[in-house]
Amino acid sequence: MKFTHKRIDIFTISAALLLAACNGSFTDHNAVTHPTYHRDVAPILSMNCVPCHRPGGGGPFPLEQYQQVRQKARTIARVVASGFMPPWPADPGYQHFLGERVLNDTQKRIIANWVQQGCPEGARSANSIKKSGFLNYQSAIGKPDLVLELTPVSLKGDRSDRFFLSKVCGSLPKDTWVRAIEFVPGIPGLVHHFNGHIINYTQARKNHESGLRVKEVVAGTYDAVFPELELFNDDGSIPERIHSAVNYLPGMSARLLPEGLGTVRLNNRFAIVGNDLHYGPAERDTLDKSRINLFFSKVPPSRAVHELMLGTNGVSKPNPPLFVPAGRNSRHFCRFRVNQDISLISVNPHMHLLGKSIRVYALKPNGDTVRIISIPQWDFRWQYLYTFTHLMRIPAGSELVVDAVFDNTANNPNNPNKPPKDIAERLEFGGASMRASDEMLQCIINWTPYRKGDEHLSLKSGL
Template identity: 25%
Template sequence: MRVDDFVLLDQQGNAHRMHYHADAPAIVLIVHGNGCQIIRSTMPDYKALRDKYAGEGVQFAMINSNLQDTRESIAAEAAEWEVDFPILVDETQDIGRSLALTRTAEVIVVDPKTWRIVYRGAVNDRVHYERQKDDAGEHYVAEVLDAMIAGDSPAYREERSPGCIVNIQPQQADISYSETIAPLLRDKCAACHVEGGIAPWAMSEYRMIQGFAPMIREVLRTRRMPPWHADPAVGEWQHDGGLSSEDRSVLIAWLEAGAPRGDGPDPLRDIPPRQNDWTLGEPDLVIEVPAFEVPATGTVDYQFPQVANPLDEGAWVVAATVIPGDAQAVHHVLMGTVNEKINVKDADEEDIFENYIMGYAPGNESAFMPGGTGVYVPPGAYYTFQMHYTPYGKASTDVTRIGLYFAEEPPAQFLRQEVVVNPAIRIPPRAANHEEMASVRFYHDATLYSLTPHSHYRGKSSTFELIYPDGREELILSVPNYDFNWQRTYNFVEPMQVPAGTRIVHRTIYDNSANNPGNPDPDAEVSWGLQSEEEMLYGSVSFAWTDELASEPIHDDLRSGVSQWVGYLDQNLDGKVQRKEMSERMRKNIGFKWIFLDRNFDGGLDHDEMEAMIRRSMEKEEG
């Protein structure tokens, strides 16, 4: 049996891809199930096997396809029984069905050279129903692994495997293309897969779906499509582009049944070609991005064009629409304003987010500012764009247009942006799971509206969490399968209220190994930089100060800057910067002045102490 590629999340919400470990000598899957005594009794054998062969590069994981087990209950069982394997949660049973799973405690050994199963059965002969021996007499899996590590290609072998029955349900039958499948594809896929859209082919009729059916199945199993990467167990988001477990299972079942046409009309035929018009009505101002020649092939670095504000008076932006000139070439657009013209060669995301307006991606062409808020654009400002172009085999010229809609009266509040950054990141060569983090502190009560994680080719996963003043922690966004090709902004369905003193922590895990197919150079130590072959830890937060009025601003750029500075230096998250967390140059510059700066004598400089230090330094320079 060949094992097709798939991606599943484990009990901690981490993503695992089967074919990622193509260079391993073997991959071992163990069928897990909550409440199974044979699993519990055999756990020491599984751990001993893993410990013996992990140094040889053998990869181990468990998989749970039980109908009755959830991610939460699996995590609880793992904690109680000290299961330290990743347990892949197969909530739709699609993977368990394709692997023909029947009982827990079964071990499946896969040969990555061929992606075929070479062994399935018990780990050894020690544990049986209601009895167990002190020591195993037969070591089935160890014998297979020894042969594979020695370079042999063992013939398929199967041994009896006691365990609890996994109730794999038959695939749903009689699924209607007309009533179920086509409407699902229309709602979740056709924003890109439409005539004139970014996708390379259009879902224009049944024959197109039938022809691409095997490819659709593959991208669903590997979660490459739809390109929505938020963990569904964490938070609720506007314009959620993901598939529910039920929808994913139904679609895969229909595809694996041969994608039958059945009776009824074809709703896909009714989808019109992409229309380049103003869906929100005629804009108050249209900004035309300077023309850009997109090559047929290659990689195009981010472009940062600028357009001077043509208005002589300030305006409050409350909505915007982006119309790409070439929808196939324009992958995403980020837009904001800066008060002075910038050097395009030195531009980066911070120049965009200084006064951020919106981000465009296919299916997210328009944006409304949260009710009661707006973005103020002063006269003399410059509209600045981050343009991400993706060549698609034919050279073209893009002229993207932006439609802006202004408030008739000033809104009650400013829509603000805060950025969580760490410009001191260092990613070691060949590191497959290297984490970097940073934080910022909200120095007034705030309302959070959206989050945007950003890294480059080595970005693997990202999270945002809150640490409240009382020490309570809350995970508010997890992106376990981050994809640089899709720059997503996640807008809360219900904005979050956070009290003053709350810190937001942004973490990213980077894959600098050779197994990362997008890695430009696994042997490089990677640091902060604007180019895609460099890296960033960069998280944007859209918010409003709860007690700020547009007529009475309270935002303090210096306090925000100090919060960013402390947030990347304070790596142990104790709320202060200790000497050991500072660079050598910073420690030398402070020198004996430390005793005067650390006013509460707690061994570190907190936000207030760092702010006081910088203000005194600025006053000294001005004097």
């Protein structure tokens, strides 16, 4: 038996070599067996790691230069083999998205072999990592047209979650179309969430900037603190508000849609209000200086982008209601019927620490299923705004379905309660609690009314 196995092995290996030779793919083979940094490793890191592992990115250290990568080589080999890095919880077998960061087996082997062989640098080549041209601007997408510094927030090093309301005011020579708004965390490891709305003023109605710039909110004080921002017009009337114009969660990068799609207007007098600036536990006293980058559009919008929020606080409540008994798993659905032809742009599923898996799809009137996203192993740390590669048509009469499972057992390593406690949505702050130890089930979908040919419209775009 043993002998036969050996023969098969030898046969397989020679067949593989022969195939490689015939395909002229010896170079590839070489890349796997004898990889060098500049030729083989750097391109993989450039695409999949450097977007976060750069100054101002979400990763804890830069991986842009040979020495930096070499220093971390063993850990890199470990986290790449285990699949911990790059973090991409969405199942690429279910749906692909722009900027997908998933390593295939060959890429994993290149990294493993390279580390095992002592990290040979090799000759510099065109493949070498080019430093991002946007570094000076701390941006993932380009050179901003306007930078707004948020009022710095001082945080006590007492290891507790903190929530702030913040406001930054701005003025421009004239009303301006904005193509992208990027939140840049001052301390990426600490900022857990930022959700910002635009308030547009007309000069005649708001003459003086007043109100507080930043203030901590604790449970129950939100409704009292919010008016202190003094957002209303001078005569007490309510200015225009653009809801959730900027959103940040760990790992999320701002997105640039093709010109004309989803542009928002900034009046010459405006404010951006962070109604939920959430910091995770700080180990020592520290000062966070976060900022907002604005990218202007050359053209006025040709299409509007709408937001559909399913689940907690949204158009369809979780069913059964979101109550997860201690020691149990529970499954909840949100369903919403679409009454016109729409084109989906992006999807952002959201749960907290008890999330286990989530799948979102549409059931067409003819019974077909349109796959939207599947996250087989929910990971609280990585919550992206997943943008489709092309607009995705959902015909009128379809039902959008969110199917989510929560794990409130002791087997869930992220369970904040040991032993587990009953958990539900907790309503406070005028909406559902954002505190990570309470639960939420939400799926935010951006869409635009369908136009003929949308299926072929690529969402890929550069500045």
